[in-house]
Amino acid sequence: MFPTLDIQQPRPFDLVGSTILIAGNAAGFEGTLSITVSEGHDEVTGIASVGSLGLRQFQASIYIPDATAFQLTRIFVTIADDTGNENGPSVVIPVLFGPRIxxxxxxxxxxxxxxxxxxxxxxxxxxxxxxxxxxxxxxxxxxxxxxxxxxxxxxxxxxxxx
The missing domain is CATH 3.10.350.10 (LysM domain)
Structure with a gap:
């Protein structure tokens, strides 16, 4: 079985800025993926569009408007198939948040x-x-x-x- 989420950017422990770029290959339910950036206290959310038929390349970004949005320097980017189902496929990538550093x-x-x-x-x-x-x-x-x-x-x- 092929993975439906192949995230190529960011890589684990990349040093990211206020705009986090996300790219890879995905097959999302009805063409959407959910993006959540969190560190256990607060979170920022967004959506990415992908084609719904087969695995396709996608690019997206999520903007963190305020460096104080997070308390920690290590944050987690979660990309999930937006199935409306908590058990849908997801990928969690730890990154380092430069504006907090x-x-x-x-x-x-x-x-x-x-x-x-x-x-x-x-x-x-x-x-x-x-x-x-x-x-x-x-x-x-x-x-x-x-x-x-x-x-x-x-x-x-x-x-x-x-």
Missing amino acids: LAGYSGWQPYTVRAGDTLTGIAQSQYGNADFQPIADANQNTLANPDLIFPGQILRIPRNDI
Whole structure:
């Protein structure tokens, strides 16, 4: 049996902004999928249109109008076949919410760790202060301990337009 929801974007632990782009292949009941973004406290909902006959590519987005809509940096994007049935197929993808990680979040850039680097030093060079928490939060899926980084490791450095 083929899956009716093949979500290709976002990928687990992607660092996303206020507009979350969603893409993949789906077959939705009457051509619609439900999209819910939640972190256990609050949620934002939307819909995506897909063809109802067979698996088709789709693209959608959901806009989170306020960075304070969520209390946590890790949120969950749920895409579900809108069957009106709680047991319909769904996919849940954990993502990291950039606007909750860094005020004015506008994207991220990769940084390759060099010998002698520390998160505090990287933060100082990138932000002009020693607050490494945005970097740690943006890489929480790969940094078990912020004191343990290694040369060659690629970190996501959140950027802002402030």
